[in-house]
Amino acid sequence: MDIQLVIMGVLRKGARHGDDLKQTLERYLVVVLLMILLLMTAGTAFSEEKVKIGYLRIVMSLPTFVAAEKGLFEHEHIKVELTPFESGTLIISALMAGRIDANCCSAITGYWFAEQSLPDQFKIFLAYGTPSLKNPSFVAVVKKDSPLKDLRELKGKRVGTYPGASSVELARAIIRTQMDPEGVIFQEVPPTILISALAAGQIDAFFAPEPMGMIAISQGIGRHLVAEPLGLLGLEKGFAGAGFGFSAQFLKQNPMLAKKLKSIYYNAVDLVEKDEKAARSLLPKYTGLSEAIAMNIPIQKWMRVETLDKEATQRYFDLLHKEGAYKKKVDTTKLYYEN
Numbered sequence: 001m002d003i004q005l006v007i008m009g010v011l012r013k014g015a016r017h018g019d020d021l022k023q024t025l026e027r028y029l030v031v032v033l034l035m036i037l038l039l040m041t042a043g044t045a046f047s048e049e050k051v052k053i054g055y056l057r058i059v060m061s062l063p064t065f066v067a068a069e070k071g072l073f074e075h076e077h078i079k080v081e082l083t084p085f086e087s088g089t090l091i092i093s094a095l096m097a098g099r100i101d102a103n104c105c106s107a108i109t110g111y112w113f114a115e116q117s118l119p120d121q122f123k124i125f126l127a128y129g130t131p132s133l134k135n136p137s138f139v140a141v142v143k144k145d146s147p148l149k150d151l152r153e154l155k156g157k158r159v160g161t162y163p164g165a166s167s168v169e170l171a172r173a174i175i176r177t178q179m180d181p182e183g184v185i186f187q188e189v190p191p192t193i194l195i196s197a198l199a200a201g202q203i204d205a206f207f208a209p210e211p212m213g214m215i216a217i218s219q220g221i222g223r224h225l226v227a228e229p230l231g232l233l234g235l236e237k238g239f240a241g242a243g244f245g246f247s248a249q250f251l252k253q254n255p256m257l258a259k260k261l262k263s264i265y266y267n268a269v270d271l272v273e274k275d276e277k278a279a280r281s282l283l284p285k286y287t288g289l290s291e292a293i294a295m296n297i298p299i300q301k302w303m304r305v306e307t308l309d310k311e312a313t314q315r316y317f318d319l320l321h322k323e324g325a326y327k328k329k330v331d332t333t334k335l336y337y338e339n
Helices: 003-016 021-045 059-069 088-097 108-117 165-176 191-199 212-218 229-233 248-253 255-274 276-280 283-287 310-323
Strands: 049-056 078-085 102-107 122-130 138-143 158-161 185-188 205-209 222-226 239-247 301-304
Touching: 049 059, 049 088, 049 255, 059 078, 059 102, 059 255, 059 276, 059 283, 078 088, 078 255, 088 102, 088 108, 088 239, 102 108, 102 122, 108 122, 108 165, 108 239, 108 310, 122 248, 122 255, 138 191, 138 212, 138 229, 158 165, 158 191, 165 185, 165 205, 165 229, 165 310, 191 205, 191 212, 205 212, 212 222, 222 229, 239 248, 239 255, 239 310, 248 255, 255 276, 255 301
Parallel strands: 049 078, 049 102, 158 185, 158 205
Antiparallel strands: 102 239, 122 239, 122 301, 138 205, 138 222
16 A cells, blocks of 8 residues: 555545644544554564474475475465485484474484483474385395395395494394394495495495485496385384474474474475476485486375374384384374374
């Protein structure tokens, strides 16, 4: 609304009614004060709320990329500061320390370590994983010309995993379904050199999430040792392998904003499911994957916490706990944020 036009209208109205100068100025002052009040109210109603969101440059972060590219944050008047992290450990540490408001997202095993050390510091509002036994997102890979044929032949061999106790114990649990893993030599290898370590013969096999297998195969370095090794764990109802979470401090201080963000991510998931091909096209920009890998890498499901089978994911924790990855028992079913 043009304030000048409103003021001129008031002055003309005063002149038509024969107001003296004092009455006209009083009328003018009232209108100006009303306009200032309206502008202040509008500014408050539509001011941007600020949120710090951390993410990893991997496939499961796709709803974050879609929300940013489709303007879902801006539509809700939320100014988002997106910060990439290099590992799940670093992003969880940032969430627990309050340097970010939301972790969108990282491996759920990292959340469990955080809960074990400092309870009640986060809540998971969206999960990523599989609701069934089928899970092609995690691979067991050997060199292309390796004589190894199955997991039972890994005794005495060097097996690479991502750094971290949960990665090692997951590989150990998978191997245990076929043989006693005590004779296997586990080596924690940074993702950036995992494939080159296999090529150089520094390890005989590796267990890792995609796209490590796809890259090793496309470069002519590796081949699958076993198809979908996670299926050997027998978790028939699947489990959540990753989570999107809010810090407890953010939830306490911004409950309505948290609900709004959760809704945005649910909408972003809907957009991914509606047009997965278009969503995949964002992966090269945000993750650095080649277009060929981005368009073919296995994608699991983003699962709303209200319908997530929490007991199935608890069984995944129990399995890793039994292998020794966690010192304390954690009730993981209590770690979710439901409106």
